[in-house]
Each structure stands twice: as structure tokens, then as C-alpha cells.
Amino acid sequence: MTLSEEDYIKIIYHLGKGxxxxxxxxxxxxxxxxxxxxxxDMIKKLSEKGLVNYKKYQGVTLSExxxxxxxxxxRKHRLWEVFLxxxxxxxxxxxxxxxxxLEHIKSExxxxxLDKHLGFPQIDPHGDPIPSKSGEFKKSIKRLLNEVPIxxxxxxxxxxxxxxxxxxxxxxxxxxxGDSIFVVDKEEFxxxxxxxxxxxxxxxxxxxxxxLYLRIIE
Amino acid sequence: MTLSEEDYIKIIYHLGKGxxxxxxxxxxxxxxxxxxxxxxDMIKKLSEKGLVNYKKYQGVTLSExxxxxxxxxxRKHRLWEVFLxxxxxxxxxxxxxxxxxLEHIKSExxxxxLDKHLGFPQIDPHGDPIPSKSGEFKKSIKRLLNEVPIxxxxxxxxxxxxxxxxxxxxxxxxxxxGDSIFVVDKEEFxxxxxxxxxxxxxxxxxxxxxxLYLRIIE
DNA sequence: ACAAATTTTTAGATTTGCCTAAATTTTATT
DNA sequence: AATAAAATTTAGGCAAATCTAAAAATTTGT
Ligand SMILES: [Mn+2]
Ligand SMILES: [Mn+2]
Ligand SMILES: [Mn+2]
Ligand SMILES: [Mn+2]
Numbered sequence: 001m002t003l004s005e006e007d008y009i010k011i012i013y014h015l016g017k018g019x020x021x022x023x024x025x026x027x028x029x030x031x032x033x034x035x036x037x038x039x040x041d042m043i044k045k046l047s048e049k050g051l052v053n054y055k056k057y058q059g060v061t062l063s064e065x066x067x068x069x070x071x072x073x074x075r076k077h078r079l080w081e082v083f084l085x086x087x088x089x090x091x092x093x094x095x096x097x098x099x100x101x102l103e104h105i106k107s108e109x110x111x112x113x114l115d116k117h118l119g120f121p122q123i124d125p126h127g128d129p130i131p132s133k134s135g136e137f138k139k140s141i142k143r144l145l146n147e148v149p150i151x152x153x154x155x156x157x158x159x160x161x162x163x164x165x166x167x168x169x170x171x172x173x174x175x176x177x178g179d180s181i182f183v184v185d186k187e188e189f190x191x192x193x194x195x196x197x198x199x200x201x202x203x204x205x206x207x208x209x210x211x212l213y214l215r216i217i218e
Numbered sequence: 219m220t221l222s223e224e225d226y227i228k229i230i231y232h233l234g235k236g237x238x239x240x241x242x243x244x245x246x247x248x249x250x251x252x253x254x255x256x257x258x259d260m261i262k263k264l265s266e267k268g269l270v271n272y273k274k275y276q277g278v279t280l281s282e283x284x285x286x287x288x289x290x291x292x293r294k295h296r297l298w299e300v301f302l303x304x305x306x307x308x309x310x311x312x313x314x315x316x317x318x319x320l321e322h323i324k325s326e327x328x329x330x331x332l333d334k335h336l337g338f339p340q341i342d343p344h345g346d347p348i349p350s351k352s353g354e355f356k357k358s359i360k361r362l363l364n365e366v367p368i369x370x371x372x373x374x375x376x377x378x379x380x381x382x383x384x385x386x387x388x389x390x391x392x393x394x395x396g397d398s399i400f401v402v403d404k405e406e407f408x409x410x411x412x413x414x415x416x417x418x419x420x421x422x423x424x425x426x427x428x429x430l431y432l433r434i435i436e
Numbered sequence: 437a438c439a440a441a442t443t444t445t446t447a448g449a450t451t452t453g454c455c456t457a458a459a460t461t462t463t464a465t466t
Numbered sequence: 467a468a469t470a471a472a473a474t475t476t477a478g479g480c481a482a483a484t485c486t487a488a489a490a491a492t493t494t495g496t
Pocket of ligand 1: 007100103
């Protein structure tokens with residue numbers, strides 16, 4: 001498979017929201033930053049290769065084989081993102097462009113050993129799940145921190161309240177986007193939380209917890 | 219620069235033995251596993267881009283700019299080889315194909331941080347020197363172990379005597395191609411050597427040392 | 437020095453991925 | 467249901483990198 005084919009397959013996968021949804025030519029063109037006519041050409045090719053199901057004017061879906069290919073590319077993309085953040089000190093928001101290139105490197109051994117080197121991570125720096133070698137993975141969902149069950153872990157992916165005082169609070173307490181947060185316990189009385197972040201235990205009020213989004217799996 | 223252009227530049231660099239030598243169309247074609255006519259096309263393009271000096275039928279040399287580009291690709295290739303061996307448990311002879319792909323990833327930060335992650339290595343798993351970011355590096359030479367000066371380190375790259383008894387000896391003493399060997403001391407009397415290999419100190423006779431090739435720098 | 441062998445370049449095609457412009461099909465609006 | 471709007475496909479071309487076949491230049495051998 002060429003680099004371009006792989007990018008198309010991955011985009012069809014994402015636009016199809018994981019599996020079924022029919023994907024339109026225009027939507028693909030926008031994501032690929034190309035023209036719909038070019039997409040038509042490529043879809044025809046992917047269809048001939050058995051990667052997508054396609055009827056003219058009716059949109060495309062991934063075939064079973066196409067889904068397998070998509071998951072392997074997503075796996076590689078996310079593993080490389082973990083590598084960049086964990087081993088090379090990249091931040092959360094710098095990894096995408098490079099991972100977009102690295103995901104196309106062809107070597108089964110490389111990706112297996114990278115997985116091992118990273119300790120078989122389950123989620124990437126954006127909180128998205130990493131498919132296993134055989135293509136299985138848990139769905140991830142976005143939840144406010146105060147709705148995350150005790151014992152769960154997630155990645156901080158956003159804020160509900162983006163006012164300066166709140167952001168200042170987060171900064172002072174060294175809570176940043178991309179941080180992994182583990183919910184240790186919850187106080188019945190006032191809804192305050194006991195969390196573990198970067199191996200440090202802290203307590204935060206319900207007011208704080210209800211303004212922080214976490215991405216968790218399962 | 220395209221992937222293909224980069225591979226051509228790198229091959230011209232290697233065939234020109236580091237710098238000056240004029241390189242023939244046929245030689246490039248053989249290394250690139252392509253036809254001489256394709257090489258002619260590409261040379262014309264590289265010449266127009268100012269990467270090589272070229273007069274029809276007279277062969278090519280790298281321009282100053284082309285040399286800079288070549289060294290940056292060689293740097294990337296060799297750093298990735300170190301990564302594969304040191305961090306992902308690849309062996310000596312498995313790294314080339316993958317590094318051939320990784321060397322084309324475009325990100326200055328990536329390669330700087332990889333360099334740091336690896337501890338700024340000076341030589342790759344084959345004993346070849348790694349150019350610095352600015353393109354400087356020491357030349358490497360192949361020497362019989364008994365001719366390596368005390369205090370120097372090198373990579374084991376070959377044997378002079380390839381008879382079964384000698385190979386068996388190497389195996390028993392856990393000396394393999396790709397191993398890094400440091401010459402601690404030399405006994406005047408019989409020429410025997412005290413070496414450090416994988417943090418273990420051993421002594422070997424002059425007879426052994428004169429049948430092992432090391433690649434050392436400077 | 438000159439013919440033969442070798443090397444290198446040109447000419448003309450092919451494939452991949454992309455483009456613009458025009459035609460066709462589907463969807464939305466009256 | 468007819469027409470307008472939007473989405474999609476087709477037609478025809480282009481640039482990059484390759485190929486085969488043929489022509490041109492250089493090198494070799496006597
Ligand atoms: Mn990509
Ligand atoms: Mn991600
Ligand atoms: Mn390469
Ligand atoms: Mn090497």
C-alpha cells in the first residue's frame with residue numbers, strides 16, 4: 001500500500017466513526033485537503049483492491065479487510081505519539097505531524113518492539129485507545145472529572161470553564177492538558193475528589209472537577 | 219526534497235567516498251537498483267536544483283549544498299540505527315532496511331531529541347561515525363584489534379580468519395559482530411590484550427587479536 | 437588511429453496521484 | 467412534479483519517477 005492509500009483508508013475509518021457509517025466523497029476531500037475528483041479516482045482504486053465497498057454516488061464504507069488495515073495504521077500512529085511524548089519529551093500538541101509520517105514506516109518487528117519498549121500502552125497522549133496487534137481496543141469516552149468512577153484513569157483533554165481564574169488554578173496545581181489523572185477516592189459529603197496526577201496525590205473540590213474533561217476508556 | 223531525491227544524494231555521497239570523487243551514472247544505477255536512463259533523468263533534476271555538479275558524460279559530484287544534505291541524511295540514518303539496536307533490541311544486521319525508511323522523516327525536533335535520547339552517540343552499530351548536527355564527524359578506519367592503540371574503542375566488524383575453531387572461540391567468549399570493544403591494556407611480553415566488552419573485562423592472545431577487525435574513529 | 441565495446445543520454449511510454457472543467461446524478465426547494 | 471442547488475463522477479491533462487529502445491559520446495584494444 002502506498003502512503004496516500006493509507007491516509008485515505010485512515011480518514012475513511014475516522015469519518016465512518018469506527019466502523020459502519022457511509023462516508024461521502026466531499027467529506028474525504030476536505031480531510032485530505034484535495035479535490036472531490038481526486039477522491040473519486042482514489043476510491044475507485046481502493047474499491048478495486050477490495051479495501052472499500054463502493055457504489056457510485058452512494059458513498060463508501062471500509063471492507064472487513066480495509067478495517068483491518070485502518071486499525072493497523074491507527075495503532076502505529078498512536079504508538080508513535082506515545083513514543084514522542086514519553087521518550088522524546090514532545091508535548092501533547094506537537095506529535096501529530098510527525099506521527100502522520102511515522103505511521104507509514106513498514107516493519108512489523110519495528111512496531112512490535114516499539115510497543116514493548118513503551119510498555120504496551122493502552123491509550124495515546126490524547127486519551128485515544130491504541131488497538132492491539134489483532135485490532136481490538138476499548139472505546140474511549142469524554143467525561144467530566146466529577147463523573148469519572150473511582151478507580152478509573154483518564155487523560156485530561158479539555159476544560160468546560162476557560163476563565164482566567166480557573167486556568168490559573170490549574171496552572172498553580174500543575175494540571176495540564178495531556179496529563180493522566182487517576183481517581184483515587186471521592187468524598188460523599190461535598191463531592192470533593194482525591195486524585196493522583198504524575199504520582200502526586202492531591203484533593204480537588206467538586207467545583208473544579210466539574211469543569212475538567214477527561215478521556216477514559218471502556 | 220522527495221524521498222527519491224534524498225536516496226540519490228545519499229548514494230552519490232557514499233560512492234564519492236565522503237566527498238570529491240566523480241560518480242558515474244552506471245554506478246548510481248546499480249546502487250539504486252534502477253536503469254542508467256532513469257539516473258540521467260534524476261541527475262539533470264538534481265543539477266537544476268543545485269545539489270550536484272554535472273557535465274554531460276563526465277559524471278557527478280555533490281555541490282557544497284548537496285554535501286550538507288547528504289550528511290544530514292546519513293546522520294538521521296545512523297541515529298535511527300542506534301535507536302533500533304540500543305532501544306528496540308534489533309540486531310546489527312536487521313536495522314538497515316528500517317533505517318532506510320526512517321531517515322526520510324521530516325522533523326528537526328525529532329532528530330534533535332532522538333540524538334539526546336540516545337546520549338549523543340558518535341558511532342552507529344556498524345562502527346560508522348555519526349555526523350553532528352552541523353555536519354562534522356571523524357573518519358572511521360578498519361584496524362586489526364592488535365593494531366588498535368590502548369584507550370581506544372571500536373566496533374567489531376569482521377574477522378580475518380573465518381575458520382570454525384576461531385569462530386567457535388569467539389562464540390564461547392561472547393564476542394560477536396557489532397560488539398563494542400575497548401582496549402584497556404596491552405602486555406609487552408606476548409602482545410596479549412586486556413579488553414572490555416559489554417562491561418566485562420577479558421584477556422585475549424595476540425593470535426586472537428590479530429584476526430579480529432575493529433572499526434574505530436579518528 | 438580506428439573499429440569495437442562500453443557508457444551515457446535522448447525519445448517516447450507508463451503509472452500514480454493530482455488538477456480543472458464539464459457532465460451527470462442526487463437532493464432540496466418551491 | 468419541476469426546477470434549482472449541491473454532490474459526485476468523467477474527461478482530459480500534468481508532473482514525478484520509472485521503463486525500453488535507440489542514438490550519441492567516450493573509452494578500449496589492437
Ligand atoms: Mn499519514
Ligand atoms: Mn492521538
Ligand atoms: Mn532511504
Ligand atoms: Mn550503519
